[in-house]
Every structure is written in structure tokens, then in C-alpha cells.
Amino acid sequence: MLGSRIHRSLLLLACIFFGAFAGCVIIPTPEHALLEGRGKIEESDMAFLEKAKTTREEVVLRFGEPDLILDHDRILVYHWAVSHGYWLLGGYYAAAGGPIPKDYLFMLEFDEEGLLKRFERTGSIWTSAQAQLDKWTPPGAERPSHAGREAFVIDPAPQAPVPPGLLAASGRPVRFRIGEFHHAGADANPATFVGHKKAAFGVIVADVRTSRSVPDLVRSAITAQMEAAGHRLVDRDPDINLTGDITAFGVTTTLSLSSWDAVGSLDITLKAYLPGTNLDPLVRRYQARHVSKTVFGPSREDFLQVMRACLEDMQRQMTSDPEFSRVLDME
Amino acid sequence: MVFSPRWSRSRIHLRPKEEIVAGKCRDKRFLGRSFYILSAAVLILLATGCATPKVQTADPQLLFKSDLLSFIQDGVTTREEAILRLGIPSAQIEGEKILMYQLRADQEGKWHLVAPFWNANTGLRAWREGTCSLVLVFGGDGVLLKHSLVTAQ
Numbered sequence: 001m002l003g004s005r006i007h008r009s010l011l012l013l014a015c016i017f018f019g020a021f022a023g024c025v026i027i028p029t030p031e032h033a034l035l036e037g038r039g040k041i042e043e044s045d046m047a048f049l050e051k052a053k054t055t056r057e058e059v060v061l062r063f064g065e066p067d068l069i070l071d072h073d074r075i076l077v078y079h080w081a082v083s084h085g086y087w088l089l090g091g092y093y094a095a096a097g098g099p100i101p102k103d104y105l106f107m108l109e110f111d112e113e114g115l116l117k118r119f120e121r122t123g124s125i126w127t128s129a130q131a132q133l134d135k136w137t138p139p140g141a142e143r144p145s146h147a148g149r150e151a152f153v154i155d156p157a158p159q160a161p162v163p164p165g166l167l168a169a170s171g172r173p174v175r176f177r178i179g180e181f182h183h184a185g186a187d188a189n190p191a192t193f194v195g196h197k198k199a200a201f202g203v204i205v206a207d208v209r210t211s212r213s214v215p216d217l218v219r220s221a222i223t224a225q226m227e228a229a230g231h232r233l234v235d236r237d238p239d240i241n242l243t244g245d246i247t248a249f250g251v252t253t254t255l256s257l258s259s260w261d262a263v264g265s266l267d268i269t270l271k272a273y274l275p276g277t278n279l280d281p282l283v284r285r286y287q288a289r290h291v292s293k294t295v296f297g298p299s300r301e302d303f304l305q306v307m308r309a310c311l312e313d314m315q316r317q318m319t320s321d322p323e324f325s326r327v328l329d330m331e
Numbered sequence: 332m333v334f335s336p337r338w339s340r341s342r343i344h345l346r347p348k349e350e351i352v353a354g355k356c357r358d359k360r361f362l363g364r365s366f367y368i369l370s371a372a373v374l375i376l377l378a379t380g381c382a383t384p385k386v387q388t389a390d391p392q393l394l395f396k397s398d399l400l401s402f403i404q405d406g407v408t409t410r411e412e413a414i415l416r417l418g419i420p421s422a423q424i425e426g427e428k429i430l431m432y433q434l435r436a437d438q439e440g441k442w443h444l445v446a447p448f449w450n451a452n453t454g455l456r457a458w459r460e461g462t463c464s465l466v467l468v469f470g471g472d473g474v475l476l477k478h479s480l481v482t483a484q
Binding site for chain 1: 458
């Protein structure tokens, strides 16, 4: 919120300051182009909304996924920004310019029964989206958790499975089912949160998240490797059931005098059950740790690279594990 | 500097050389600046012609043309099937009643699931151009009641 306000104030100050010495031009235009958001919602689109009648479901079916969901689905927010003019700043040898954004918010509040309580569409050039939102979310209300900090969203799924190795030793395809993978850290954090980028004195400068939940990523990597070895994923009557525990799956950073590194780590316990037998499950533990060294601080790509390397390492350990291979052979 | 030709009594006053050179430079600068301002004005005029995309529901037939989404049928598709085929939703409301996915079509018109993005300053969703929202509403028995694909055009 503050950043956006400061940015706009600085722009205005810069125009006034440089305007005195060079040329600053502000050209107002009709609203056009889309600078942020998915698309505009016009007053005419809201004609079907009726207080105490329209349901949350109807709103979402008409306008799609909200840009923000607050207070346990009580408030839905749609946001978009359009260009409402241009600023140009010219000196003798240099010039700069850009669009003047106008932020729009369409906010809807629902009651306990999911019926529309109130709604409002606001648009302003001078007030940021966050400031407009603050008027609707009184102190104590739930705020967007990602605000004010950079977020790196990564999808570290391995791009191609590693050679099948011992997984294909028997040459007989196995019907496998992927069960639940319990993620130990998911109780305290969202299922997609994997760590922070930290600067000196442990100051958090960015969140690192995965585009899919961590158990989903691990299951996908195991499935891809099993399928690459010729085995088949099934939903019922499997030859083998695979479940597991994810003790660690995350990133962190280490800072020294010469480098600022991204560190990815993975610790997974894989359990293989043979349905219809009294045999104890085979329990295998796979661990991996990878580091990406940087000078100026890890980027999104560095975090992506270390976590992808960890998942590929896990796949390699699976393919070279004789114990796991023996279970697949049904010995 | 004064120039007096023999055949004329009139005296022609010429500007000093430095003044003439400086004037030419001023003219060049003026022309250069005018060019930039004119170019900017033309660009702005062109940009003003760009329409703002509007949020609207897409033609339901669009789903059936796609391999990824053709399984979606009201009264038939179950929540389990949707999650098995499409994975974790990008957002959900009212528990597991309303599931939402983000999709983008490639140049051949084939739909792909995309990961949600956030604007780090505001915490609001950030949408890449062409991203659509698939909304699935399930009944108490876990069977699809209604669905819609919301696009921006």
C-alpha cells in the first residue's frame, strides 16, 4: 500500500520538479488498455446483482475467480487497472514517459448464508487499490497475506524422468497406486509455501512458493519416474500401493562474505505396500540437498533450479535402489 | 558586421557568424523536440484506440472442443474426477463446493492449466494476458451442478 502511494507521489513530485527545468507533459485520455487484472467489469454487468438474493455462487460463475478472497469467503474482490492518460518528461538529451493508471475495485460482501449483503465498484487515479481496499476491510479483518513482500512462484517438477535403471529391471509392468503423502510442514503454512529468501540479520525479503502443493509435486515426480520405467498408474486393484511422508521440502538461503546462496533440501520417506499380503511395507528414505551459489542474491530461477535438482536426485535414488526394485519384482 | 555593396546605398546588416550557428542549432533542437513530441502524441493516439478487455462468460461449446476440458458435464462429472484430471485448484470457495482453475489457450487453441500469480505489492492476483477462469460448482453429493468459463475479451 505504502509502496504504491510513495511511487505515485514520487512521480508527481518528479513531474513538478523537472517540469520547472525541462518539459513535463500530462496528457489525459479516455480510459483504455488494461494495465493490471484480467478485464474490466462494467456497471451494466452488475445489473443482475440483488442484495439478500444473489448468491456467492452466481457471482463467481459470472465473473470468475476473484482477485482476492477475504474473511473466510465473506468478501470477494475483483481488481483491474486501465490507462487514463500519459505523462511525458523531456530534457535536452533524454525523455521518459508512461501511462497513468486508474485502479478499479469491485468488492462484494456476503452474509453468513452466502447471500449478497453489499457491493461497490470504485475507481481512482490518486488512491491505490490497496488504500481503496483498506476502507472495506476494517482493522482486525483478514488482509492479503502476500502483501508487501516479493513472492517467487516456482514449479520445480522435473522436466524429464531420469533413466529407469533398476525400476525396469524385471521388465514386467506393475500396476501402482499413489496414495497420500503427508507433508509435515503443511500444518503451519499453506501447502504451497516452501521457504523464504533471507538477507542479512535474517530479514525476510521474499517468499518462495510452489505453483502446486508440495505433496502433489512429489507424487507427480514419483509417478513420472514409475511410468518412465513402464509401470502403470491405476486408481483401483493395484499391485502395489505407494504412500509417504515428506519431512522436508523447502528452500533457504545462506549468506557469507562472498556469496548469497539458495539451498534446497528434500527428505522423503516412501512406503510401498503390497495389498492382499501380510507383509510389512517397505520403507525407504530419500534425501537430497542442492546449493546454487550467487553473488547478488538468489533469484526465482536459482530456487527453481535447487528444488528441481532435489526432485531429480530423489528420482535417481529410486532408480538405483535395489530394495525398492525387489518389491517391484514382487519378490 | 555591415555589408555595403557598391551598387547600393542601402546598408545590409548581417548577423555575426556565431549567432547564425547558434540559431541553426536551436532550430535543430526545436525540430528534434517537435519530432519526439509528435511521435509520442501519435503513439498515445494509437494507444487510446486499444479497447479494454471485458470480463464475460465464454461459449460453453468451447469446453467440448478441448481435450483437457471435454470431460466436464453438469450432473455427470464428480469432484474426484475433476481433481484427478485437473489437479489442485487455484482457488476454492465454500469448502470444496466451488473449485476454480486458471487456464490459457496456446496458439492452436489448446487449453493449458496455469499457476496463479500474485502482485507482491498488493497481494492481489496478477493475471497474464489471455488467462481464463474455469468455475466448477458441485452439489452435496459431489456431482457437478453448474460450471462456467470466464474470459476477458
